[in-house]
Amino acid sequence: MAAMAFMHYLPNGKVCTIPVMKPAPLDILPATSVAHALSLLGEHGDQARLIAGGQSLMPILAMRLAAPAILIDINGIADLRGIRLEADGSVLIGALTRHRDLERSPLLAERLPLIAAAMPWIAHVQIRNRGTLGGSLSHADPAAELPALCIALCATIELHSPRGVRQIAADDFFQGVFATARADDELLTAVRVPATTPAQRWAFIELARRHGDFALCGIALTADCSPTGAVTQARIVVFGVSDCPRRLPHLESAIVGSAPSPASIDQAMQSLDTVEARSDHHASSEYRLELLATLARRALRQAFGFDERTAP
Amino acid sequence: MNAPDRAGLGNAFEAAATGTLSGAPIERVEDERFLTGAGRFTDDVRFEGMGHAAILRSTHAHARIRRIDCTAARALPGVMLVATAADIAQANKPIPIRLAPLPGLDRFLQPTIAADEVRYVGEPVAIVVASSRYVAEDALDLIEVDYDEGPAVASITQSASNATLVHAAVGTNVATQYPVERGDVDRAFAGAPYTRRERFRCHRHTGAPMETRGLVAEWNGSLMRVWGATKVPFFNRGLLASFFDLPETAVDMIETDIGGGFGIRGEFYPEDFLVPWASMQLGRPVKWIEDRREHLMAANHARETECELEIAMNLDGTIRGLRGRVMADLGAYVRTGGGVAVSRLAQYLPGPYRISDFGCEVMALVTNKTPVGTMRGPGRYEANYFRERLLDLACGDLGLDPVAVREMNLIARHEMPWPIGRLVPTEGEGAYDVGDFHSGLHKALSAIGYDRLPRDGALIDGWLHGVGVACFVESSGGGKSENARIVARTDGSFDIYSGVSTMGQGHETVFAQIAGDELGAPISAFRVHHGSTAHVDYGWGTFHSRAIVVGGSAVKLAAAQMREQLDALAAAGHRGPPAEDIEVKLRYDTKGPTYSYGTHVAHVAVDPETARVKVLAYVALEDVGRVMNPLLAHGQAVGGAVQGIGATFLDELRYDENAQLLSGSYADYLMATSTEAPAVQAVLLEESPSPSNPLGAKGAGEGGIVATAGALANAVGNALAAWRLPLTSLPLSLDNLARALREARSAAAVPGQDH
CATH class of the missing domain: 3.90.1170.50 (Aldehyde oxidase/xanthine dehydrogenase, a/b hammerhead)
Incomplete structure (x- = not known):
């Protein structure tokens, strides 16, 4: 929850403090299946909000920043939970899979070590016990880790609606602060991460004011390499800096084509993309941009085994 | 104690290890009910x-x-x-x-x-x-x-201009203004070979207890x-x-x-x-439980102060004088203790040093922000930061060793009592009574292994190391008197009633230890009742680290009187518990405040590229006169230090230019949690028992926090010595520290990235 979530911004541009901390009256409707959830969504329209782990929505309700009349509780939809290896080597993760399950999954540790490495950075154990993958992606906090991971891993996001099922690339899903490509009548049901090669390089790095706080800046990156070590494709994603996770295409291009060295990484950093950084009372935009340059360089060094440092 | 034949205590008496409870690391008797969920809090x-x-x-x-x-x-x-x-x-x-x-x-x-x-x-x-x-x-x-x-008036500067009035009918935003002086500060500054003047700022934050009001x-x-x-x-x-x-x-x-x-x-x-x-x-009946949102906007805030401070020194590091001006932001109204922090701040600006000539202009101003009150170590946290940071800056200018300069200027044991003058207008003259400030400094340095620590910007694995030292002295044990009542029951047990309430320190354990030693009875023989108005005629409460000093002394003297009565029964031939309840009521009046003192030392590592600071080691040393229970006293010192470390880097109540509160939730108001708390080593000395009370005790609840900002700012400054950062403003947040580094890099041709 970034600071903005707890402040009312008035039409005159001023900030207003919120007076209460108990949710307004609401009804909770348990959904028993995806079809049921979709029908409830259709029935209640914008009066309703979906709730899974509740780690972002509950504070919003308590502060009455949102006052939906109805919560559709999807926690009981067993089909939406679990991690599965598909025949093509891709990994399918149900939207209701808790952060803690991602963190502890042997399959992810083996197949997608980037996810396993990043999970401990997400909030605290108590929150990870409840928070869900689908909830984090749908909420789309600019500083959240999972959206960035999905982009770095080239994941696709599966959405169900009365119109059917559609798949959307994570690259196209996140559109701004708390804004995604999900339509109001859609339910995010799963994330599919394509097979990765054992030679894939990766790094995850973030800096927050305290462990578990929202990142002021973070980097998730993957790089595919040829047998000679040359980078064939890179996905470098920054989060916490602008309105949603962003790839750094110029930096990606600069690192592709040869086997990186500390010197070539420093050289590539000259091509670091221009990013619009936000400013709040935790970090100015200048500081976020400084962190972006430092952490992107460190992430590259880490991915290719040149970093002697232990933490950001 | 040696009275094997004393009456009144039944089985409890036989089990007693007499005279050994005070000073023993006895676990809190309160803990069982807290840990098993049997505590009864207001919402219960x-x-x-x-x-x-x-x-x-x-x-x-x-x-x-x-x-x-x-x-x-x-x-x-x-x-x-x-x-x-x-x-x-x-x-x-x-x-x-x-x-x-x-x-x-x-x-x-x-x-x-x-x-x-x-x-x-x-x-x-x-x-x-x-x-x-x-x-x-x-x-x-x-x-x-x-x-x-x-x-709205959102800042001290805005308030001081009186352009907008918070209380139009009063006609000014200056709530109080007065000078304090001891010695002749102008004379001390005249002809001084070195002076340095800095403008400091301490940020607004608050105590934020786990349970709200x-x-x-x-x-x-x-x-x-x-x-x-x-x-x-x-x-x-x-x-x-x-x-x-x-x-x-x-x-x-x-x-x-x-x-x-x-x-x-x-x-x-x-x-x-x-x-x-x-x-x-x-x-x-009506219940009101404050929620966290309300707590952050309605319960007392604390600490927000600006201070212009100037030091005059000889080139060898001898302090000639100190003068300045303190301006405190009281918020919109003056609450019950609104004037405490600013007056104590001025009083403790000279600290434990031989500064005979000191002068300060004190101003407190109203703004359109939440009113302030006292928070653990009121005025001391701020004063020690301002002075100790200025000392290190002066040492940097003069090329002097900060430890040597402190040694040179600390008041020596043989100079006690050392008059501190009348620095608070509502009080009389004061004096530090006893103390060996040098011993405190030396033992703190020894505890952290100062001589072996990497410092002065030593680069290890990308981190720059620094060590900072801050010395302090502070008063405690105020609130002139306290009542105690002890009743010996016919079953051999005792009820102790005290006028001091608790903030959770462990009164039920310590008061039983104190009475147990007097009466030769074990902890289990006592039930301690405190804080409610039904227990004693009057009570002065819990503040200024006074619970043991004043409340504990009352319990000790009441228990001693009880012992005389029970001894008299025994002398008359009575055996076993008394036939009817015996009650002793007593009011104890203190002779004056106690003066705790000590030194904090911090060892930090700073990443100059991200401005991240790791606190690698922290020693909080305080002479508390007498340690009644080392487990509890260490808990107080460690907790205080962690609270202060958090406050120095994280805690901040921020307002925008319209005086809207920006930090009204725990997503925005950050406190140290277990992941930020370094291993704090608390060292408690008993070298200088207080002459003011029969226990020899001095306040032990606030020494853990009072020098944290000073020690940490000096440590960070030492790690980043290459940039000569002033670090005259708190908090030392990532953003603030990054800005200070950015400004230093752009102002001077000091190498940065290649450091």
């Missing part, structure tokens, strides 16, 4: 038919109230009462000052509810009582307040009972009784278990009147 107090209160608070920093429409709120099912200033009318009186009534402050007292003007975000505007807190908050949403918003009030037609009292229940009883024109005996303040206080909880706030008043109107 429930009554049939109880109403739940919620407070409508101003959303504006400064506005006139044109009109309040409660019609819709009153019509909501479940709502029992909606009241504004118009309903409370004559009973709405200003809340008086309890401590530090500095000249002029009483012009700015806070009413219990805003009548026609609101002066800070969070000021009570209406109270609702309903069948549940949920319904009460629904009703808050239905109250329409028509505000006429005016300009809360009250349950029940009026039964003749008696007002209030649960949730803490800190100063007797003073608050007198105040509440006066609001209702009741005799004090018609009000009972009852302590429950408490989740921390840190000085901010337990003062008399607007809600301490509004909730009992609502109970009286309704003739039913």
Whole structure:
């Protein structure tokens, strides 16, 4: 929850403090299946909000920043939970899979070590016990880790609606602060991460004011390499800096084509993309941009085994 | 003690290891009920038919109230009462000052509810009582307040200009202004070979105890009972009784278990009147539990101060004099202890050093922000930061070793008592009574292994290392007197009643240790009752680290009298427990405050590219005179240090330029958690017992926090010595430190990235 979530911004541009901390009256409707959830969504329209782990929505309700009349509780939809290896080597993760399950999954540790490495950075154990993958992606906090991971891993996001099922690339899903490509009548049901090669390089790095706080800046990156070590494709994603996770295409291009060295990484950093950084009372935009340059360089060094440092 | 034949104690007596309880690391007897969920906190107090209160608070920093429409709120099912200033009318009186009534402050007292003007975000505007807190908050949403918003004063600078007045009728924003001086400061500065003047700033933050404020009030037609009292229940009883024109005996303040206080909880706030008043109107019990949002905007804030400080030194590091000006932001009103911190700040600016010539102009100003009160180590945290940081900056200028300069200037043991003059206008002359400040410094350095630590910007694995030192002295044990009552029961057990309430320190254990030594009985023979107005005739409360010093001394002397009575019984041939209850009542008067002192040393590593600081080692040393229970005393010191380390890097109550609070949730107001708490080593000395009380004890609750900002700022400054950062402003947040580095890099051709 970034600071903005707890402040009312008035039409005159001023900030207003919120007076209460108990949710307004609401009804909770348990959904028993995806079809049921979709029908409830259709029935209640914008009066309703979906709730899974509740780690972002509950504070919003308590502060009455949102006052939906109805919560559709999807926690009981067993089909939406679990991690599965598909025949093509891709990994399918149900939207209701808790952060803690991602963190502890042997399959992810083996197949997608980037996810396993990043999970401990997400909030605290108590929150990870409840928070869900689908909830984090749908909420789309600019500083959240999972959206960035999905982009770095080239994941696709599966959405169900009365119109059917559609798949959307994570690259196209996140559109701004708390804004995604999900339509109001859609339910995010799963994330599919394509097979990765054992030679894939990766790094995850973030800096927050305290462990578990929202990142002021973070980097998730993957790089595919040829047998000679040359980078064939890179996905470098920054989060916490602008309105949603962003790839750094110029930096990606600069690192592709040869086997990186500390010197070539420093050289590539000259091509670091221009990013619009936000400013709040935790970090100015200048500081976020400084962190972006430092952490992107460190992430590259880490991915290719040149970093002697232990933490950001 | 050697009285094997003494009467009165039954089996308990045989089990006693006499004279050995005080000083022993005895686990708290309170812990079992806390750890098993059997504690009874304010929210655990429930009554049939109880109403739940919620407070409508101003959303504006400064506005006139044109009109309040409660019609819709009153019509909501479940709502029992909606009241504004118009309903409370004559009973709405200003809340008086309890401590530090500095000249002029009483012009700015806070009413219990805003009548026609609101002066800070969070000021009570209406109270609702309903069948549940949920319904009460629904009703808050239905109250329409028509505000006429005016300009707000958001900073000390803005306030000092008097361009916009917080209280128009008073005609100034300067709540108090006075000079203090000892010696001849102008003479000390005249011809000084070196002077340095800096403008410092300490940031606004607060105690934020785990349990927020809360009250349950029940009026039964003749008696007002209030649960949730803490800190100063007797003073608050007198105040509440006066609001209702009741005799004090018609009000009972009852302590429950408490989740921390840190000085901010337990003062008399607007809600301490509004909730009992609502109970009286309704003739039913009313509960109000402050939520965290309210807590951050309505409970006392603390610490926000600016200070211009100038030091005069000889080139060898001898301090010639210190002078400056302190300006404190009191918020919108002067609350019960609003003047304490700024007056103590000025008093402790010279600290433990031989500074005979000192002068300070003290100013306290009102702004459109939440009013301030005392927080753990009021004025000391700030003063020690300003002075200790300035000392290190001067050492940097003169090329002197910071430790050597401190050694040179600390007041020596043989110079005690050392007169500190009259630096607080509401008090007389004072003097540091006893102490070996040098020993404290040396033992703190030794504890952290100072000689072997990498420092001065030593680069290890990308991190720059630094060590910082800060010395302090502080008073404690105020509140002149305390009552104790001990009853020997016919079953051989004892009840101890004390006038000091608890903030969770462990009174039940320590008072039993103290009495146990006098009476030759084990801890299990005692039941300790504290804090409620029914227990003793009067109590002065818990603040200024006075519980053991004053309350413990009262218990000791009462227990000694009890022992005489039991010895007399034994001499008359009586064996076993007394045939009927024996009661001893006693009032103990202190001879004056105690002076604890010590040194903090911090070892940090700083990443110059990200501005991240790791606290690698921290020593908080304090001479507390006598350690009654090392487990508890260490807990106090470590907890204080962690709170101070958090405050120095994280805690900050921020306002925007319209005086809107930006840090009203725990997502925005960050405190140290277990992941930020370094391994703090607490060292407690007993080299200089206090001559002021029979225990020899000195306050031990605040020494852990008071030098944290000074030691940490010096450590970070030492790590980043290459950039010569002033670090004259708190907090040392990532953003602030990154900005300081950025400015230093652009101002000078000092290498940065290649460091």
